[in-house]
Amino acid sequence: MEQSTEMSGSKGAVRRPSATTGFWSWFTTVDHKKIGLMYGASSFIFFLIGGLEALVIRSQLASPDQHLVTAAQYNQIFTMHGLTMIFLFVMPMSAAFFNYLIPLMIGARDVAFPRLNAYSYWVFILGGLFLYSSWFLGGAPNGGWFGYPPNSTTDPSIGMTFYTLGLLITGIASSAGAVNLAVTIINMRAKGMTLFRMPIFIWMGLVVQFLLAFSLPIITVALVEMLFDRRFGTHFFDPTAGGDPVLWQHLFWLFGHPEVYILVLPAFGIFSEILPVFSRKPLFGYQFVAFSGIAIGFIGFGVWAHHMFAVGLGPVANTAFGVSTAIIAVPTGVKIFNWMATMARGDIHFDSPMLFAVGGIAMFVIGGLSGVTHSIVPADYQQTDTYYIVAHFHYVLFGGAIFGLFAAMYYWWPKVFGKLLSEPLGKIHFWLFVLGMNLTFGPMHILGLQGMIRRTYTYPATLGLTFYNRVASVGAFLIAFGVLVFIVNLVKTARKPRGLENEDPWDARTLEWMTSCPPPAHNFDVVPEVHALDEFWHRKYTTDERTGELVRIPAGGAPDDDPGHEASGRHPIHLPSPSFWPLVAAIGLPTIGYGILYSWYVVGAGAFFVLVGFMGWALEPSVAE
Amino acid sequence: MADAGHAQTELQEIEDTHHGAHAGHPSVKEYIRIGLILGFFTCLEVAAKYANLASATLIVTLLGLAAVKFVLVVMYFMHLKFDDRRYARFFVMGLSLAITLFLIVLILFKVFLR
Amino acid sequence: MADVIADGHTAPAGTQEHETTTGLPSTKLAMWIFLASECLLFGALITTYLLYRGASRIGPYPNDVFDIPYTSVSSFVLLASSLTMVLAVAAAQKADLVRMRIWLLVTALLGMTFVAGQVYEFTSFSHEGLKLGTNLFGTTFYVLTGFHGLHVTVGIIMLLALTSFSQAGRLPDDGGFSVEMIGLYWHFVDIVWIVIFTVVYLIPTGPPAVK
Amino acid sequence: MRKKVLWALGLVALALLLASCAPHASQDPLKPQGQYAQTVKNLFVPVFWIATVVFVLVEGGIVFISVKWRHRKGRDRTPPQTHGNTKLEIGWTILPALILAGVMIPTIGTIWDLAKPPPANALNITVQGHQWWWGFVYTDSDMKTSYDTKGPITTGDVMVIPTGRTVYLSLASEGGALNGGVPGPNPDFEVIHSFWIPELAGKQDVVPGRTNHILMEADHPGTYYGQCAEFCGLQHGKMKVRVVALSPADWDTWVAHQKLPSATPTDALAKQGMDTFLSPLSSGGSCINCHTIGGTTAGGTAGPVLTHFGDPTHQCFAGCDWETMNTDDLKAWLRDPEAVKEGSKMPNYHLTEDQINSLVAYLESLK
Numbered sequence A: 001m002e003q004s005t006e007m008s009g010s011k012g013a014v015r016r017p018s019a020t021t022g023f024w025s026w027f028t029t030v031d032h033k034k035i036g037l038m039y040g041a042s043s044f045i046f047f048l049i050g051g052l053e054a055l056v057i058r059s060q061l062a063s064p065d066q067h068l069v070t071a072a073q074y075n076q077i078f079t080m081h082g083l084t085m086i087f088l089f090v091m092p093m094s095a096a097f098f099n100y101l102i103p104l105m106i107g108a109r110d111v112a113f114p115r116l117n118a119y120s121y122w123v124f125i126l127g128g129l130f131l132y133s134s135w136f137l138g139g140a141p142n143g144g145w146f147g148y149p150p151n152s153t154t155d156p157s158i159g160m161t162f163y164t165l166g167l168l169i170t171g172i173a174s175s176a177g178a179v180n181l182a183v184t185i186i187n188m189r190a191k192g193m194t195l196f197r198m199p200i201f202i203w204m205g206l207v208v209q210f211l212l213a214f215s216l217p218i219i220t221v222a223l224v225e226m227l228f229d230r231r232f233g234t235h236f237f238d239p240t241a242g243g244d245p246v247l248w249q250h251l252f253w254l255f256g257h258p259e260v261y262i263l264v265l266p267a268f269g270i271f272s273e274i275l276p277v278f279s280r281k282p283l284f285g286y287q288f289v290a291f292s293g294i295a296i297g298f299i300g301f302g303v304w305a306h307h308m309f310a311v312g313l314g315p316v317a318n319t320a321f322g323v324s325t326a327i328i329a330v331p332t333g334v335k336i337f338n339w340m341a342t343m344a345r346g347d348i349h350f351d352s353p354m355l356f357a358v359g360g361i362a363m364f365v366i367g368g369l370s371g372v373t374h375s376i377v378p379a380d381y382q383q384t385d386t387y388y389i390v391a392h393f394h395y396v397l398f399g400g401a402i403f404g405l406f407a408a409m410y411y412w413w414p415k416v417f418g419k420l421l422s423e424p425l426g427k428i429h430f431w432l433f434v435l436g437m438n439l440t441f442g443p444m445h446i447l448g449l450q451g452m453i454r455r456t457y458t459y460p461a462t463l464g465l466t467f468y469n470r471v472a473s474v475g476a477f478l479i480a481f482g483v484l485v486f487i488v489n490l491v492k493t494a495r496k497p498r499g500l501e502n503e504d505p506w507d508a509r510t511l512e513w514m515t516s517c518p519p520p521a522h523n524f525d526v527v528p529e530v531h532a533l534d535e536f537w538h539r540k541y542t543t544d545e546r547t548g549e550l551v552r553i554p555a556g557g558a559p560d561d562d563p564g565h566e567a568s569g570r571h572p573i574h575l576p577s578p579s580f581w582p583l584v585a586a587i588g589l590p591t592i593g594y595g596i597l598y599s600w601y602v603v604g605a606g607a608f609f610v611l612v613g614f615m616g617w618a619l620e621p622s623v624a625e
Numbered sequence B: 001m002a003d004a005g006h007a008q009t010e011l012q013e014i015e016d017t018h019h020g021a022h023a024g025h026p027s028v029k030e031y032i033r034i035g036l037i038l039g040f041f042t043c044l045e046v047a048a049k050y051a052n053l054a055s056a057t058l059i060v061t062l063l064g065l066a067a068v069k070f071v072l073v074v075m076y077f078m079h080l081k082f083d084d085r086r087y088a089r090f091f092v093m094g095l096s097l098a099i100t101l102f103l104i105v106l107i108l109f110k111v112f113l114r
Numbered sequence C: 001m002a003d004v005i006a007d008g009h010t011a012p013a014g015t016q017e018h019e020t021t022t023g024l025p026s027t028k029l030a031m032w033i034f035l036a037s038e039c040l041l042f043g044a045l046i047t048t049y050l051l052y053r054g055a056s057r058i059g060p061y062p063n064d065v066f067d068i069p070y071t072s073v074s075s076f077v078l079l080a081s082s083l084t085m086v087l088a089v090a091a092a093q094k095a096d097l098v099r100m101r102i103w104l105l106v107t108a109l110l111g112m113t114f115v116a117g118q119v120y121e122f123t124s125f126s127h128e129g130l131k132l133g134t135n136l137f138g139t140t141f142y143v144l145t146g147f148h149g150l151h152v153t154v155g156i157i158m159l160l161a162l163t164s165f166s167q168a169g170r171l172p173d174d175g176g177f178s179v180e181m182i183g184l185y186w187h188f189v190d191i192v193w194i195v196i197f198t199v200v201y202l203i204p205t206g207p208p209a210v211k
Numbered sequence D: 001m002r003k004k005v006l007w008a009l010g011l012v013a014l015a016l017l018l019a020s021c022a023p024h025a026s027q028d029p030l031k032p033q034g035q036y037a038q039t040v041k042n043l044f045v046p047v048f049w050i051a052t053v054v055f056v057l058v059e060g061g062i063v064f065i066s067v068k069w070r071h072r073k074g075r076d077r078t079p080p081q082t083h084g085n086t087k088l089e090i091g092w093t094i095l096p097a098l099i100l101a102g103v104m105i106p107t108i109g110t111i112w113d114l115a116k117p118p119p120a121n122a123l124n125i126t127v128q129g130h131q132w133w134w135g136f137v138y139t140d141s142d143m144k145t146s147y148d149t150k151g152p153i154t155t156g157d158v159m160v161i162p163t164g165r166t167v168y169l170s171l172a173s174e175g176g177a178l179n180g181g182v183p184g185p186n187p188d189f190e191v192i193h194s195f196w197i198p199e200l201a202g203k204q205d206v207v208p209g210r211t212n213h214i215l216m217e218a219d220h221p222g223t224y225y226g227q228c229a230e231f232c233g234l235q236h237g238k239m240k241v242r243v244v245a246l247s248p249a250d251w252d253t254w255v256a257h258q259k260l261p262s263a264t265p266t267d268a269l270a271k272q273g274m275d276t277f278l279s280p281l282s283s284g285g286s287c288i289n290c291h292t293i294g295g296t297t298a299g300g301t302a303g304p305v306l307t308h309f310g311d312p313t314h315q316c317f318a319g320c321d322w323e324t325m326n327t328d329d330l331k332a333w334l335r336d337p338e339a340v341k342e343g344s345k346m347p348n349y350h351l352t353e354d355q356i357n358s359l360v361a362y363l364e365s366l367k
């Protein structure tokens, strides 16, 4: 960086932040690990909020004809529950793990664009807060998470305008993150880390980033069109002027279906990391698992209209989309069977991460199978928009994505914080989750098949739906109890002194365990050179030529542990320096959002922030002197 | 999954550090020539518009000309022809996905039957 | 930032212009992935326009307001800006900074001419009674071309910033790489216009659907 | 003639009373009461069992593996380091594909079956979705009324059909038919609904600007419940509907009666109610702005048709509490629609108790 001498002078009125510790350093950090932590903490809080909303839903529905909340409040609550869980919890929590782990698992010092990474985070959290501020500014979004117009374009309350703007803002965060992480995976791998030596978690990360990069622009357009309809009198979805509301449905689900794989593929990656470690066997059919992930990504773009079977697209379209939807079960099945084969004949240790992984797979299969019954188009004429669908997607989302994310928390907690979470509490948490989710979402299958529609704020006593609704409500509180146990676990663990007896507590297989817990700012003192899939494992174990038995290599004897080879040139490592420009540029976006709602002057102010932020950013070298 | 092996070599190419890079950029003269061709095609387009062609012929001509212009800019001005093929691969992925998906959407709306 | 003494064979994070796994500069890779994703953005907008072609229930209709010769000139201007942009890149690669800045400025000026032309077009359409909310044509036309215009505007800001940064000597490697990146963006915006010009202006819309 | 009709209606009422003794109202798609719903069930049930078998095998496999190969204390075993088995993996790629292919064949058949054009003798009804009630227009040429402009028979909230005959529903959300076929923007029903009578047919969305169709048939006389299934705003949860299927004989009587204009009240209170209904209210506005009562000057279209409000098939009205339709509920509705159904499009006119009593008397006299 020759030019840095020239540039780093006293240019600009503000001094560049340099602190990397302390409260304010969090606002300027560009360290992927800190950003990952901030993603994790923020999205966990959103999970609690989204969960509280779910508890209100379940309390309202615990008995027929209840008036705990009004219809108007209920509609806001279920919409915000869906939006929160999907856009403010599962997506950013996956981003948290991707951020923290991708560089560590591929042997990089940071992501490709550290400041863009910080920008993504700030845009996400400000977008989330923007969305939530609607509660205090005239009402939260109330048109359902897929916000079908014309209902959502004609609704008089301000909520759905917040919906369009809020999702546009968080969408910008995800798009920026997607490009960044994709490039990181493609371009920042350690020496020897070929594509087919990458952990499956990284593979799934790559697929997810491409799904994001190609699906978010579509919903961006849809949201802009809806925003214009609501705010500037256009007629995109206005049937009185010849507009067609079905256009929204296509654009939304063109995004929406890839989105559900965006939600679940990270969990698939997590399962694929955890199972081999705790079965002490390599992943069965690594290539099949990687390719099935890619296949899911591709096919996932061709099934969107299965959310629209009852819209009247005609028998040709319904046939085509029914078939393509069924096909997607094939690559998913490949994954399930490969996971089972990974465990088979293994030496399975059921620590908490493994419990959540295996439990998650078991629950996901239920949701997947009900998904296949939706692809039976005529059957879906009966099922769609009932609690049967609600059951389906909570099994895949809660069973798949949430179990996966909690498995990841238990698994990588020692990596991130240098402390193990309590095992007994973890097991209680697990069983509460399994029991709770089956009690909650299992009966919803029956409710749906008995004709209970979704998004209803109440139901009559005479329809015979009371019993199973009550069971579901009890189950929801069991889940909540499980979450509380987890929080207790966090608090107890936080009180423990830092330090692991063994920096490799699970006898793991991948690169992130080759550095200290927590890792230093620069990740690796010596970036390892990779020779095989499961590099770390192969440095620890070798197979005995004669017996075929695994033999532990005595410490220090790893084939590549030749200091002269790897640690040759001892140069200083330049890490990217903190910067507050990403935050400045990010603040501009919600400002523009409020401006569109209230005043053009505020839009101007927001645009100014964005401009200043990016100018400052452009002029600032990524590594300060 | 049958051609997994093939796909793997395709993917493996992403590894390759040393192929197809920077095989000489076009000269300024060449740029200007492309620019002139582009201008000429634009004239053709406008001329076609006023040439009283049958509607179908006109549409096909116009789309054809636009496609040629598009490709020329991408290949020469954006250097895809000379640059590493992997850039092209990513771009084409997005472009072809867009074309396929939105064609399907328009077909679902029976736009081409109107 | 702490200098850690250790092995340094990997490039410092964030300075992607150094050695990468693929040998491709990260910024350029990111730019191409971004442009790929922009294809879907404009694809969706153009699809909306095509879907509603001829679906307006009341006028003005395209034939009432379009001034094809005028817009053809604008299109030439934008096309020319692509040429000047590529000349700027060529100059930058020859480290001919003066030429580079001149071509960048010319590109920005052409871009501004285009945007000004668009603003003029919008106002004259609006005087002829075509407002954003008048009918589906107004709705889809303004949002599609407006989105494109916004992209051009962002490009102009980047070009101007680039020129002044270069003047101030604050660009790494004389700016060649940044010029190339912004060039890619600029050309992309140009090819989008190629499609829009054809699809929106040239392909006839026919009489309004009788509904 | 008129007497005969009334007689028949009395019988129908009795039959319905008996029917309503059924323990539960139900809207259960797995209890189909007509051929079209049956077709769907016939498809769903086998698929469900196939899924169950897959479920048992896969979950059983997971449990079995978890138990069999779990780590046991004191038994340190190094598992075989298998990396995969291509044959096996291809096997479990193909097997599910075969199962799915097997399932998709009847699925596709059924899709096309349900998309067939209706039989020639089908009864045509246009269903209109409104926020948050349903309107039904009987569009066949032999279903014209005998009064006013001789428009089609029209009902609100309750759709009456004959048993054993296919009903071909056209789902409209643009109100064309009500306005004499002229598509006029009617802001009241411009959102998407979904019409669903689970025991008679699967659902289809009611999309503004499009016309979807449902084939429906009821085997037995009875009342079949349904609900709007697509989220359509505040009271989506209470946008209910019911279908009353009558035996062919009862059906003919019902049709004959519907063709007649509303009964003119004889009772003094009801007469007073009619007056209130037809004249402007002191608080401004008038019932006739929104409601139609055939044979009177009431011709509004923003609310349900009330011509035969007191007809025994019309057991339920928009604001009533699910099941019952008694005088008290009706009074509560007129007193304050908002209190009964938050956000309802019918305003509160702050009617006096006297006005309410007379209106109820009038409405109930509209047999």
Ligand code: HEA
Pocket: A146, A260, A261, A263, A264, A306, A307, A309, A325, A326, A328, A329, A332, A333, A334, A336, A364, A365, A366, A367, A368, A369, A371, A372, A374, A375, A376, A380, A383, A384, A385, A389, A392, A393, A396, A397, A400, A401, D054, D058, D095, D096, D097, D099, D100
């Ligand atoms: C994590 C998210 C996620 C995932 C992974 C899936 C996975 C699938 N989904 Fe789901 N889906 C949602 C989230 C998800 N879905 C959401 C949120 C909605 C509702 C949106 C809304 O309306 O609000 C929805 C709605 C939805 C619908 C629309 C229903 C309706 O509204 O009418 C359909 C229809 O086909 C469907 C199908 C499927 C299918 C076929 C799969 C498949 O990918 C499943 C594949 C997996 C398996 C099949 C199990 C494992 C396989 C085997 C063990 C092999 C053997 C199996 C066989 C031989 C069958 N989903």
Ligand code: HEA
Pocket: A047, A048, A050, A051, A052, A054, A055, A057, A058, A078, A079, A081, A082, A083, A085, A086, A090, A143, A144, A145, A146, A390, A394, A397, A398, A401, A402, A440, A454, A455, A456, A457, A476, A479, A480, A481, A483, A484
């Ligand atoms: C990842 C996604 C996700 C997750 C995890 C969940 C989790 C849950 N969901 Fe959610 N749900 C959706 C995504 C998700 N949901 C979506 C997309 C919809 C559709 C929305 C729409 O129709 O538009 C939906 C709709 C939906 C409905 C249907 C509403 C309707 O149609 O009317 C219901 C009804 O029961 C429901 C219930 C639940 C429950 C009980 C949980 C539970 O699992 C929640 C468990 C969590 C907790 C219970 C939190 C614990 C909190 C505490 C213990 C408090 C501690 C507090 C502090 C310390 C401050 N959900």
Ligand code: CUA
Pocket: D129, D130, D132, D192, D193, D194, D228, D229, D230, D231, D232, D233, D235, D236, D237, D239
């Ligand atoms: Cu009408 Cu829901």
Ligand SMILES: [Cu+2]
Pocket: A256, A257, A260, A303, A304, A306, A307
């Ligand atoms: Cu889907």
